[in-house]
Amino acid sequence: MSSPAIHTAPLVRIAKRDGIALWKSCLIRLAAVFLALVLSGLFIYSLTKLNPVDVYKAMYDGAFGTSRRTWITVREVMTLLCIAIGLAPAFKMRFWNIGAEGQVLIGGIVTAGMMIHLGNTMSTPLLLLVMGVASLAAGAVWGLIPALFKARWNTNETLFTLMLNYVAIQLTSYCVSLWENPYGSNVVGQINQQTRSGWFPELFGISCGLNVLLVLVLTVGMYIYLRYSKQGYEIAVLGESVNTARYAGIKPSKVIIRTMILSGAICGLAGFIAVAGADHTISVDTAGGRGFTAIIVAWIAKFNTFVMLLISLLLVFLQQGAIEIATQFGLNDFAANVITGIILFCIIGSEFFINYRLIPRSGKEAKGA
């Protein structure tokens, strides 16, 4: 018995699935989340000896414990979702737009600048309109730059958009030192703190009503655009294969430029929502890494904007919960990051089981081999 002479089937074989029923894929994902919660629970217990159920309860309390907390969660979901919606067409086209962070900041700078300089000179609805349009334009320009270079010289858009983030961050810190109050403090503070000129007004009695309205319109709009419009189809084809697109008479450079203008513009609008609709100030942390988090949101949801809503909710829930567990149990941000990491790992890992199936070596299979 020095070496086995006969081939035996491996213990488990992996085969690609042709397709999967919706309920099955949902079940796999649910199982992944459940597994993640168990793993995180083990992690929490082994390190801190805290009851994981209490910790989860505190997280829920942090995100939805009071009506104020619920609306904060909703507002944060909307900002993250808006960025993800902006990224969706670019990534569906396989244009690696890592530059959302910068596009959000540029939209935010323009908004803050207008709030400061035009605040109190016109009515808030008009100012909001002007700021909204300007942030769309600013984001569009920030998205257009790498698209032009890609279309014309085939530059690497991943590096290009990433580098533009740093340009935007530097530009923001320049503006902060331009607008800081008082001089030298490096803090802009609340803009128009007394007059609230250019702040989102309450809508339907909800402080973040306008945030919700804007982003939900975008959610539905982008869903229809990607799924049912001709341009959405062109994006899908280009994403699958550039050559196929060319063969079908689609001009890649045109689609790239058009899509990146759209992508950048929506990210710019997210900057407007973040500044005028939530922060009422500007700093280099205005985007706060959400430009990168939104990439995960868009990918996990496979560019389905309604699924993105759920993923955004999950991530914001974890983030808001993190503040609460820090307060209640003294677990700092890093603990929350580990939990977020475990959950994302399990969800992304579950995609494997949705795309592939495992075939254990059963008696029948073994004979077949």
Add this chain to the structure above:
Amino acid sequence: MKKLLALLLSLTMVFGMVACGSKTDAPSGDTAQEPGTTENAGDSTGETTGMSPEEIQVGVILLHDENSAYDMAHIEGIKTACTELGIPEENVTYKMNIPEDATCYDMAADLADAGCDIIFSDSYGHQTHMMQAAAEFPDTIFVACTGDQAAVSGMSNVKNIFPYTYESRYVSGVVAGMKLKELLDNGEVTEAKVGYVGAFPYAEVVSGYTAFLLGIQSIVPEATMEVQYTNTWFGLTEEAEAANVLMDRGAVIISQHADSTGAPSAVQAAWEAGKPVYSVGYNIDMQAAAPDAALTSAQNVWSVLYKHTLETFLAGEEIPADFACGYADGAQSISALGKNCAEGTQEAVDAAWAGLKDGSLHVFDTSKFTVGGETVTTSTFDLSIVDFVTGNVIYEGDTVECIKDGHFEESVHRAAPYFSLRIDGITELNAQ
């Protein structure tokens, strides 16, 4: 490049202004003073009746967590104050890692929702967001540490506290001066030059480094100082780099108004390379980072301010809009003297503290410094809060005369420092 960007930006704004065209009336000035929400309107926090330590609920909003020396000083301050006053630990709720944006308002309002009677925030940038919450919860006290708008805002539930940091700066300057004198006397250095790593050209920083140099000059009158700004409150590499620049230019003692150990570490490295250079830190004892080079650190004792504020609140008395105190009340100290401090340093330090305590010594004594070669006889300060970008006055305040009885009165007209004279002997290397 920066100019080009500014131009582009302003063009965008001009475009926005032209494109819009129509102009409507500016909204009336004071919309911020909103009536309280109904849940809180009837609730009395007992401002006149007082409260027992078991009853009070305290909220604390922190920019970072216990890993930051600055925030740790505040956490310790609150904990000490509560222990001394008998406020149970579970009555204090901390919100950590709260940035200076809407999150601060959210958390302040959340703490008020949860029934906190008094809420503290520890960073300057929290202030305006705290005030937004204060307008919504008129029965809750909001204390913005290091803030400057409480008195002029007209909001009776907004307060500012700030220690006399310039006192510990001055005394740490005395320690540095003793060392400098020793180095000059034994010929190790020929030029009495020191350096200062500043975060931003901000009044708090200016006040601090001026006090530091005046402390040195009380021992070595001919000493001069160069200031290098890092444009960040916490930056290991930036602060180390700034310290290196200053040492290359001949500074032998480096102090700092920046929160990292970057500068002391750089000075320690230079010391090990054989240079006679020493470091004076801030907030935390720097001897771990620079065992040979660290002389001492200027320190605030926040617990004294927290205790005074909470005590006043518990007694049911009106908390002053501005509260500041110094060594006389125990709110200032310097860390243990390093092993390479000059002989006689402790005596000089004790003498300086004693002078500050009995009022015979004033840090900003006008006979001890000049501005443009002249002795300062008058210096006015406008307490108004002005939007520096647009020039709009946010809160109207009085203009006060700061020179009184031969010295500049720092942290008297309001808690936050406002000394921003640039005295002779100090060169800002990279002011904007």
